Amino acid sequence: MMTAVGEPPELKKYSGLQRAAALLLALGQEHGIPIWQQLGDDEIKELSGSISTLGRVPAVVVEYLLAQFSSEVSSITTLHGSYETTERLLEGVLAPERVKDIMDDIRGPSGRTMWDKLSNVSEGVLAGYLKSEHPQTVAVILQKLKPDHAARVLASLPRDFGTEVVMRMLKTETVQKDVIVQVEQTLKSEFMTNLSRSARRDPHETMAELFNALDRSTEEAMLGALDERAPEAAERIRGLMFTFEDLGNLLPSAIQVIVRNCNKRELALALKGAPEGMKQLFFGAMTERAAKLMRDDMTSMGPVRARECEAAQGNLVTLAKDLGERGEIMLADPKSDDAMIY
Template sequence: MMTAVGEPPELKKYSGTQRAAALLLALGQEHGIPIWQQLNDDEIKELSSSIASLGRVPAVVVEYLLGQFSGEVSSITTLHGSYETTERLLEGVLAPERVKDIMEDIRGPSGRTMWDKLSNVSEGVLAGYLKSEHPQTVAVILQKLKPDHAARVLAALPRDFGTEVVMRMLKTETVQKDVIVQVEQTLKTEFMTNLSRAQRRDPHETMAELFNALDRSTEEAMLGALDEKAPEEAERIRALMFTFEDLSNLLPSAIQVIVRNCNKRELALALKGAPEEMRRLFFGAMTERAAKLLRDDMAAMGPVRARECEAAQGNLVTLAKDLGERGEIVLADPKSDDAMIY
């Protein structure tokens, strides 16, 4: 491509979409409205995503792109494109619902492109969707993912199906662009949309996590006040909360995993303020020598503030949740058939 007369060298690193994005960012709401209103949703999303990832744009590039408006922007040293500036720009141009949908789409689950978004979906969830797709489609998708993530997804697929996918990947040469576009569109309309709906959380779950993070006295005060104003809501939140006391319902093998992974001073502090039954549960998950050392550490601490014990107990709960999310323990009723340790 030949360089135009007067074109600044810095412009070379900007693609056509990025140049359009920088121009629209510079035009702002007032001058940009007629342009934005002529674009369809896909074009708006593409330009919005590009604006959000622009970062700093040198003034010489801005002035060149603006052309006849260079006098107005000659004092500008840089522009800064971000998700926030993109959202503010769109709010003055489009209806709130369209702005929300577009921003959610370009932010995605921590990714700018469909493949970035897909790389942030757990291998189990993605494999569960892909196992019902055609092996050739799966082969195309796995080739677009990062190798480590693709490997985990492949391992989660049924063995025979995974082998067929590998054979397709070995035979596949350059995939035509229109095929990639079609696969992306299918992922967007079928998988990502359904995933987004599935991930919408009950607000009571969010509040339960929030209350779990509060100190004990604040938690009790807030739930007590909620009992008076909305007893049914308080009951639902309590049912969803996972507390230190709930650890007593775990299988002994799950307690052993927690003990192996926790900070031993945190454990000593947590048990220092725990009832004797809870202490016996944790001591029983340890070797006799380790249990004696822990008891000695607890005795050596002397008096400790209740809030320190509560904080340590909260950290153990957080650890248990993390272990549960990683599949190392199951936070379920031990009498349930689903309560298994992996």
């Protein structure tokens, strides 16, 4: 939208897409229907996604947009874009099945669109599905993914197949819209549906998390009992558990992130009962002054109960796992074949 005299300063923070979304929200169903009916599915999804995250739009912005679109509006309250107002708006414009598809795409759970959702699928799972597809189809999909995720998927494909995909990507010019829509529908009906059906969690993973939360004596007693009654299950649970000792295998950069985000009192308690090598690993992630202060704190504590140290160590493990799930650290060396990347 072009800048004009009288443009409110608040308008500057709205992109072109957000301005269009605010305008359509202001027009409502009655006046907006002719516009919505002229849009394609991709455009509707894009605008709907923008409306659903629009939040509060100041009255001066709404008035200016409507004035530019039709005529001066002098009395209009602020609008509030949300998932609910988006859905109500679309229900008066589109067929119910189209509304459901569009709202499913923009609502999540792990992404606003099909391509956002696909970027949340691990490269191994996605590559396992794509290696049986036509190289041209794979080329179209990789071009729609974020570059870093596409690179990991490409590296996970068989080498010859991956090379063929790269050749297709180099030769591909503008992909026709109907081809992208067809690929998107196939991914939605086949891959994503099958993925959700197969994503039932391994009970051993659940038990590993439960055991991680136990105090050490209870954990050892339970695993010992399992060793006698179900040794294979016990071994598998041990392999899935992430313990305080496993922090010693993290990259120095990951330890630095943990140090920045942890409670320093708990860190001192955790290190008080840790092996010397673990202490040096954490001290090495601090400045010389911070490490000295940490040693002084540990000394001034005097004797502490073992269970207090274990509880603090457990909290550090929980923090590390939370940071891993948010993508701020990797819970292993990425070059390792056994890397656990969260």
